[in-house]
Every structure is written in C-alpha cells, then in structure tokens.
Amino acid sequence: MLPWQTDPENYETLFAQKCAHVEEDLLALSPPVADRFSSPAESYRVRAEFRVWHDEDDLNYVMFDPADPRTPVVIEDFAPALAPIRELMPRLRxxxxxxxxxxxxxxxxxxxxxxxxxxxxxxxxxxxLDEQWEQEAYQLAAEFGISLVGRSRKQKRVIGQDFVSDQFCVNGRWYHYRQYEQSFVQPNAPVNQKMLNWAWEHSRECPGDLLELYCGNGNFTLPLASQYPNVIATELAKSGTKAALENLQNNGIDNVQVVRLSAEEVSQAMAGDREFRRLAALPQPLSDYELRTVFVDPPRAGLDSATLECVRQFDTILYVSCNPTTLKQNIQDLNNTHSVHSFALFDQFPYTQHIESAVLLKQR
Structure with a gap:
C-alpha cells in the first residue's frame, strides 16, 4: 500500500500475515512463540511530512507514488497521523x-x-525568511496554538519552541520526553508505549549494570534505568545526547551517564583498543562498572562485526530491531554464545512490509 493509504477493515489480517512471514523466516533459529503487539488501524503516527504544491491560487499537501514519482497526489486527510495533525492540516492549508x-x-x-x-x-x-514572514508567522502560531519553525537555507526561525513534550506510562510511572524537531523519534506512539513496557518487563531478567547503545533521546533509557544500579547510555548524534540529558534531568533520573560515542567507539573502548576522553567524565573507570546487560536498538543495517563481538561478552542482550533480516543475521552470528529466550513483534509501520522486532538473548 502507498504511504497515505490505510485499510482498517483488513488491518488485523494484514498484521497477522506480516507476523507470520517474520516468524517463518526465523523458524530455523528456534525462537519462542512471538508476542504480537498490534497498532491502532488509524491515527498512530507522531510525524507527517508533505511537499507543498502550488497551482495558481490553490495550495495543497502532496505525496508521490514511487512508481510514478513525477505525479503529485493531493492529500486531503492523512489517516495514519495522530488526530491533532489530521485536524490541523486542512485548517493550516x-x-x-x-x-x-x-x-x-x-x-x-x-x-x-x-x-x-x-x-x-x-x-x-x-x-x-524576512521580518514580514516572522510577523505573520507569530500570528499563525497564536491562531492555532502551536509552535512553529521556519527553515530556509542557513536560516532557522523558532516561534514558541523547537520541540514537543510527550509522556508514556511504564509499570505505573509516567515518563516525560522532550522530542526535538527534525530529530529521530519512535514514529508510532501507541506501539512505542507497548515496546517500552515489553523492554522494562524483560529487563527484570537481566543482571548487573546496563550498557545501552544507540540511546537516541533516551526513549528506552528512562524506564530501563529503574531496573539497574548504573546505566551507561551512548549516542553519537548531538541532538540525541542533548535530548537524552534533558529528559533524564526532567524525570529526576540520576543513575545514568550519557556519553557521545558511536557503537564502534564503544566496542573499541570495551576491548581496550582505544581510550576516549569522553569516558573520562564517568564517575568511575569503565572497567569498574558491572556491565552484564546490553540494550541495542541499531539502524536498519544492524550490528557491525566489531559491535557483535562487543555484545557477545554480555550475559544478556536486549535487542530491538527495525529490520528482521539483519536481526536474523545478527542472531545467527551470536548463536554459538547466546540463545533467544523471548521474542516480540511490534507493528510500528501498519500497511507496510516493515515491522519492529525485539528479542532477549541469554548466554548459553
């Protein structure tokens, strides 16, 4: 289906088919039966992006079919988006x-x-963007009660704030998240709620201190921190580390150290191949932490060979993946040291072939 299309009447069937395909592909690895977590059939995406199409006095939001990339398709209602976006779109236009x-x-x-x-x-x-634009942009923001960012080449004008604040409940506690404009966030809010609770529940089986790679804005870090004496969370993107630090402070969480390093650099530090000045800011040497559990949520390419060797050292691995194909390969690579004890599928991307997977691996 195309990005703007939904099929609520057939959603459950489509979701079941997608899950069955992934489960069948992973069958040779003998995982346990997957827990399946569905999405609402509509109004689930926290973000939506559109080209703006000018036709004399008319103005429309458009998207493009990859099979016909030159023909704009007018979007009157973007059903996947959360209700506030759907309601604002025609009024703003x-x-x-x-x-x-x-x-x-x-x-x-x-x-x-x-x-x-x-x-x-x-x-x-x-x-x-000139002064007249800014004056009218302030009026626009006030009219709709929103924050507004204007961007052009080498310009960024912020009216209000350049982030939104969301909240998710995990094990009865509400966590508050600052999510910045044009930074990565989990796209499906209702499914993210389910993912956070799954990760928290299964982290109860994971000992020691926690190392988290690819922590982003601290989406998983915040609730997982309650399960461990100490957490070291790493992220390379400056916007991610900034948001993670702010979110930890805003939630009163003080047992997490955020370090701006890539997964490759963390692997080098763990192996003793390189020293990094950013690690010197830790309250104690890296070797003094009891790092026995690792949480990873990598990009679609999965874990590279160096990171695989790094996570192999851990008693338990919590692995969230947006690509079942690379997850399968990584599990196969770890098969001589770890086995899958829990398996879940989350429909972050309804009506597409994409699905979020999560596994808990334990040392054999």
Whole structure:
C-alpha cells in the first residue's frame, strides 16, 4: 500500500500475515512463540511530512507514488497521523492560501504531534525568511496554538519552541520526553508505549549494570534505568545526547551517564583498543562498572562485526530491531554464545512490509 493509504477493515489480517512471514523466516533459529503487539488501524503516527504544491491560487499537501514519482497526489486527510495533525492540516492549508508572506516559495510542511495534543509545525522555504514572514508567522502560531519553525537555507526561525513534550506510562510511572524537531523519534506512539513496557518487563531478567547503545533521546533509557544500579547510555548524534540529558534531568533520573560515542567507539573502548576522553567524565573507570546487560536498538543495517563481538561478552542482550533480516543475521552470528529466550513483534509501520522486532538473548 502507498504511504497515505490505510485499510482498517483488513488491518488485523494484514498484521497477522506480516507476523507470520517474520516468524517463518526465523523458524530455523528456534525462537519462542512471538508476542504480537498490534497498532491502532488509524491515527498512530507522531510525524507527517508533505511537499507543498502550488497551482495558481490553490495550495495543497502532496505525496508521490514511487512508481510514478513525477505525479503529485493531493492529500486531503492523512489517516495514519495522530488526530491533532489530521485536524490541523486542512485548517493550516486554508490559512496559508491568502497570505503571500507565508506561502511564497513554501516547499514543504512537517507536522509533529504528541499523545498530549502538543503540535509543532515546520515550514521549509526556497527563499530567505524576512521580518514580514516572522510577523505573520507569530500570528499563525497564536491562531492555532502551536509552535512553529521556519527553515530556509542557513536560516532557522523558532516561534514558541523547537520541540514537543510527550509522556508514556511504564509499570505505573509516567515518563516525560522532550522530542526535538527534525530529530529521530519512535514514529508510532501507541506501539512505542507497548515496546517500552515489553523492554522494562524483560529487563527484570537481566543482571548487573546496563550498557545501552544507540540511546537516541533516551526513549528506552528512562524506564530501563529503574531496573539497574548504573546505566551507561551512548549516542553519537548531538541532538540525541542533548535530548537524552534533558529528559533524564526532567524525570529526576540520576543513575545514568550519557556519553557521545558511536557503537564502534564503544566496542573499541570495551576491548581496550582505544581510550576516549569522553569516558573520562564517568564517575568511575569503565572497567569498574558491572556491565552484564546490553540494550541495542541499531539502524536498519544492524550490528557491525566489531559491535557483535562487543555484545557477545554480555550475559544478556536486549535487542530491538527495525529490520528482521539483519536481526536474523545478527542472531545467527551470536548463536554459538547466546540463545533467544523471548521474542516480540511490534507493528510500528501498519500497511507496510516493515515491522519492529525485539528479542532477549541469554548466554548459553
């Protein structure tokens, strides 16, 4: 199906078929029966991005079919998006149409929403943003009660704030997250809630201190921290480490150390191949931590060979994957030292072939 299409009546059937395909592909690894976590059939995405199409006095949001990339498809209602985005889209479009200072050379519109109904809109232009744009942008933000970011080449104007704040409940505790514009966030809010609780519940089986790779804004870090004496969370992106530090402080969590390192650099440090000045800021030497559990949520390429050798040292591995193919390969690579004890499938991406997988591996 195309990105803007949904099929609520057949959602459960499509989800079951997708799960069965992944389960069959992993059958040779003898995993336990997968726990399946579905998504709402509509209104689940926290983000939506559209090209803005100008046709004389008309203005529309459009997307493109990969099979016909030159023909714009007008999007009247983007059913996958959270309700605040769906409600704002037509109202914002109609507001922009008669206002040249806001619509001139407007190229793209990006929406970011939360389960608490906060909204952030980014408008991207192919022209410099001047004082008139800023004056009218303030009026726009006030009209709709939103934060607004204007972007053009070498320009970023922020009206309100360039982030939204969301919250998720894990084991009865609410965690509050600051999520920045144009930074990675989990796309499906209801499914993210389920993933957080699955990870927290299964981390109860995992001993020692925790090392987390690819921590991003601290999505998993915050609830997992309650299960461990100490956590070292690593992330390479500056925006991710900034958000993670702010989220830890805002939630009163003080047993996590965030270090800006790549997974490859962490592997080198764990192996003693390199020393990193960023690790010198830890309250104690890396070797003094009882790092027996590792949590990884890598990009689609999965874990590289050096990182695989690093995680092989751990008693338990909690692995969240957006690509079952690379997850399968990584499990096969670890098969001589670890076996799968828990397996889950989360439908982060309804109506597509993509699915989020999670496994708990323990040393043999």
């Amino acid at each position: 109609d507001y922009l149409k008669p206002r040249p200072a806001l619509r001139k050379k407007l190229f793209q519109a990006e929406f970011m929403a939360t389960t608490t109904n906060e909204l952030l809109v980014t408008l991207i232009y192919h022209r410099p």
